[in-house]
Amino acid sequence: MAEVSLIFFYAPWCAHSMAARQEVQQVAKKLAKQVQFVAVNCWWSQGKCRRQNRFYHYPIIHLFYRRFGPIEYRGPFVASYIESFTLKVITPLIYLPTRAHLEEFLSYHESGVVGVFQFNSSPQPPGYITYLSSALQALRRDYHGIVRFGVVTSKHVAEAFSLGEDETVYLYRRFNSSLIFPRKERNFTSSAICNWVFEHYETVLQWLQPPGTKSRLLEEELTKGPALLLFMPHNPLQSEPSAILQQ
Numbered sequence: 486m487a488e489v490s491l492i493f494f495y496a497p498w499c500a501h502s503m504a505a506r507q508e509v510q511q512v513a514k515k516l517a518k519q520v521q522f523v524a525v526n527c528w529w530s531q532g533k534c535r536r537q538n539r540f541y542h543y544p545i546i547h548l549f550y551r552r553f554g555p556i557e558y559r560g561p562f563v564a565s566y567i568e569s570f571t572l573k574v575i576t577p578l579i580y581l582p583t584r585a586h587l588e589e590f591l592s593y594h595e596s597g598v599v600g601v602f603q604f605n606s607s608p609q610p611p612g613y614i615t616y617l618s619s620a621l622q623a624l625r626r627d628y629h630g631i632v633r634f635g636v637v638t639s640k641h642v643a644e645a646f647s648l649g650e651d652e653t654v655y656l657y658r659r660f661n662s663s664l665i666f667p668r669k670e671r672n673f674t675s676s677a678i679c680n681w682v683f684e685h686y687e688t689v690l691q692w693l694q695p696p697g698t699k700s701r702l703l704e705e706e707l708t709k710g711p712a713l714l715l716f717m718p719h720n721p722l723q724s725e726p727s728a729i730l731q732q
Contacts, residue, residue: 487521489575492555494538494545496528502544505562509546512568519575542699548574553621559628559702560694570628577620579635584645587637591657596632596686598623601643601653612652618675623682629694632686654678658687 493509495502506524513522527534527543544562547555548571556574560566581587581599591597600616613636620634637643648655652673654666664685671677695702706712 488551489519489571490521490523490549490554491571492547492549493522493524494527494534494540494543494547495524496543497526498528499543501542501562505544508562508564508567511564512571515568516571516575520571550574550577550621553618556621556625557628570624570630573624573630574621577624577634578617579633581635581637581642582639584642587635587642587645590633590635594631594633595659595688596682597657598632598634598682598686599637599646599648599655599657600634601637601648601651601655603640603651604638610652612673615673615675616654616678619678619682622675622679626679626683629692631688631692632682656682656685658685660687 491509491512493505495506509522509524513520516522525534526532527538527540527545529535546558546567548558549555558567558570560570578600579590581590587599590599598620600613602610602613602616604610604613616634616636623632623634624630637648643653646655648665652668656664656666658664666673666678666681671681691706693702693706
């Protein structure tokens, strides 16, 4: 029934679950009006959760946007990190009402995707729902939120970047030519858009944030081939560009 739900799967004997509970409760107090928070004991052997899931560690956080999900949170179990990711799920698309907002969005985010949709004929164009789903799929694949999705509804703003046609999806790239989703070559589906973005987006560095519990994060990266690891402080909680301008 809720627009956005956060499900906290835990084991009552697990020390990590006990510690994470305090962090999730902090987030719940701040976002209770926007998100439905549910805690599930997934260790009980007779429970439906234990029978349906095969979790190899606890706790686990899954988020749902309406019926889309689960979107697994794989970051540190710290309130500020959980809140930041939850806010991305609440607002998977960043509304870009002016040319200044569009330029700011593309200059701030390392990888930016912009969709152009006209809302004149109907409350929600069919392509818009598809584009929204692709943004949610991107969060499922990239919990850091490196690839951010924006939406333009003004023809005047779209023309600033030569995006005049309705239902255009634009992938901004700094080092190579930017791309437009090839609708003649690929079906306009959420999966196709998401796959296309991750096939062609640019990134110089990939940040790895071990959650502090048992994890296969490093294993997944090292099995891909040779890697250079640099250990350094990083703050993924920096404000969105609009907040920085206000400050």
